Amino acid sequence: MSAQPFIQVSDLHFSYLRGTPLEAAALRGASMVVHRGEAVGIIGRAGSGKSTLVQHFNGLLRPCGAGQVVVAGQDLSDPQADLRSIRQQVGLVFQVPEQQLFERLVGDDIAFGPKKLGLERPERRERVRWAMDMVGLDFEAFKDRFTVSLSGGEMRKVALAGVLALRPEVLILDESTSGLDPRSRREMLARFSALHRDQGLTLVFVSPSMEEIAGLVDRIYVMEQGRVALHGPTRQVFAQAERLRQCGLDVPQVTAIAHELAALRLAADSVPLNVTEGVEVLWAALGH
């Protein structure tokens, strides 16, 4: 982790339809940092500004007025900023990633980015094969399938593979795994975790599932009305169950159980984040 954050957002404001009667403020002074090699979670109720915030991370939205976004040393409010290099380094996958598909064949869709990077055919093919493996799509079985013939879950995987094939340094998943079944989601997240752990991929993870986010990230930012309401190490954030509920969120079930037992003075204060940790808390409460 270097001293200079890879992404630094300071006091960022953003409104949709600015200057019209329909102007709607989405960000009202949000600040956060993401360091190289970190896994960071962003949570918050619908409309709290999460998606607007992460769309600033690769220059899809630009700061227009108050606030600053610096990514890989470049100030994105500067019209001269090299967005091409930013987008190569920061991959963003949306909530409904099937809307990101446009080629006829699966293989071509995933190869589109690498082709734009000017990679030669053999290397493109390798990238596509690797990216498909990462999302759990068999290369031979799927590369020549029509994108329109895929199931919703498969489309999602193709869109993810298309972003991975760019080999970004930062991968932003904006609720991109909602709607996948538990097994596909678990397998895909395990692969991303491995990339994070073994190859230093920086992950920014927006998810509505508290159970999922608890197991994946080191730090969490909680958004509320366009600002960061709460942030800190994962365990510290989930210790504040009441505050999270005020923000329209919840804590994982295991955390809620430990919290209630502690309130009843049946267990010591603790913040288990997964079932393995939770079972020990309950076992102790049962007198073992």
Add this chain to the structure above:
Amino acid sequence: MPVPSNEPIIAIRGLSHTYGVGTTGSIHALDGVDLDIFPGEYLAILGHNGSGKSTLARHLNVLLRPTAGEVWVKGLDTRVPENTWTIRRSVGMVFQVPDNQIVASIVEEDVAFGPENLGVPEEELHQRVEWALGAVGLLDLRQREPHRLSAGQKQRVALAGVMAMKPDILVLDEATSMLDPEARREVLAVVHSLNREGLTVVAITHLMDEATDAGRVIVLQAGKIGLEGTPRQVLTRVEEMRKLQLDVPQATELAYLLHQRDPSFPRDLLTVHEVVDAVRQRAPARAFQQGQAAE
């Protein structure tokens, strides 16, 4: 909750569905499903991607017809083309992405769209829109533009549009899987209150919090019914659920693991509250001071 009658509102007999019949790439999505759905019940259908659950849902309002077997809705055979519109009027569907289901630029116009097309007279149309918006709690937002609403509100607009058609059966095809926990609770609360008033609900889902509150759960696996019973009977079969590639609620998994260590701990628990209660009943009388660290 109304007591389900013995006469099924939907009867499914030996239903099979094959996509691409006669081609090399044909896929058997459903394989001989027998299922009765009773008036006023809340049925959750679980299964991983590709288990056939969405295919089954599409048979309920004739978006698909059986390649073998039969589906009867309120005594009408879905294979008979003349029955299509009557059946679709009885079976309302809400899908995963509400944006694809919203057609008008003002909330109340969107809700009126369906019944208006049915030729419902002006006076009754007005009452239906009023009722449907009230049922989903959107009366305040009736003049708003749907695309500027939150995801949970949009899904409630889609639900109101379906309810304004006065269906007997509501099919939710992963209708809450894209919503955050608060919006999901919001939509499910509406659906449960409609169910208490007699609406038959079929919820296709892979989310456990949706299944725990259902009256009955079936799990589809490779186009067949793998497990069936009350949420407690089905969801607490942790090993079988895992084999079917599904999750169980964390509370259930905790109870299951504690039961393995101490067989006197109940293994059939579903909720946070039940686990807390079970621990409380069994915990030795020794008070922990708040703020005391774990040993």
